[in-house]
Amino acid sequence: MTELRVGIVGVGVMGADHAERVVRKTVGARLVAVSDADAGRAEALAGRLSERSADRSAGGSVSTARHSGGTAYAETVRVVEDPLDLIAADDVDAVILASPGSVHAEQLFACLEHGKPVLCEKPLTMDAASALRVVEAEHKLGRQLIQVGFMRRFDPEYAALKQLLDSGDLGRTLLLHNVHRNKSAPPTFRSEMIVRDSMVHEVDVARWLFGEEITRITVHTPAPTSLVGDGVLDPQLAVFELANGAMANVEVFVNFQVGYEVRCEAVAERGSATIGLGSGVFTRAGEQWGGTMPADFRVRFEQAYDIEVQRWVDATVRGEIDGPSAWDGYAAAAVCEAGLESLSTGKPVDVALADRSKVLG
């Protein structure tokens, strides 16, 4: 296979960002098709990307040029009305799913049915039972086709932290303190979504950094900020207990007002390490000092998304995945499901996780 022909399902905020990435930055891949429940949105994006290609082929801006083997060239991106038709299409080798989590299960099963490798944005599915069915269906195929978009694993700072902890230089890791703040979220972003859509990233980070499953979760809800809609419990403070006795906590605050901030401090036997301090350019001018904060996740994690998609393309061409698996997506769903119960009861809730060795043989 010379170039991986990619189709994207769902081209809202994340899907459009990935589309630009595949067209402009990813080597060895070509965006051939997009599909969205809002056909107008898909048409507009395809038109924009195709125009760029036309500009490029006429000697347009180098900064927007996509390089494949060093050569930028024009391409056309077609719009497919039905996402399931895109998944089935012969000219689509692999799929990026950036549709809402509520439709992931159906679209993932279609990818498995057609043998299409898929990079599925988190969450894998909306609950643990459907996520487990996806894991089992993939396992039956005997080949891993699903990679889940927990992109923090590809962020250079998180990757360096993982390497440091795995080296053992600081001794055994005992604790993680995490902070996850967004500038603001729409009023439709309810308390449950703070667990399932935001906290899920720290769920994966904790499982990944410790290399252990989370066995129990408690979600505490301090008196909420007055700056959100009725009944939204924001911020939330959760504690994860891991199978080896380690613990992690996370503050998730999606209406922080200031900017996007993600931090993680690992505490080990002989030291600690912190990432996400935002120590970019620090200036002193006009009787002020300081730096800037990213407005949102696309800015903070741009490099992580770029690396994630490039490595997914490279691995897909080799017939492999190179990142969080369907099992990782399932385990995160199981933790979040317990987290939702804890959110409503205020009590610690044990995570009901299937026996990995039984499911995956």
Ligand SMILES: NC(=O)c1ccc[n+]([C@@H]2O[C@H](COP(=O)([O-])OP(=O)(O)OC[C@H]3O[C@@H](n4cnc5c(N)ncnc54)[C@H](O)[C@@H]3O)[C@@H](O)[C@H]2O)c1
């Ligand atoms: N990894 C990350 O950091 C990250 C960040 C943001 C969002 N996400 C995930 O990406 C996915 C999309 O989120 P978003 O913020 O882009 O949402 P969004 O609402 O901006 O975009 C979703 C798009 O999917 C379309 N859509 C709805 N139903 C569809 C269907 N059945 N088939 C195809 N398209 C459909 C909508 O019209 C919309 O254009 C979600 O799973 C979300 O959790 C991940």
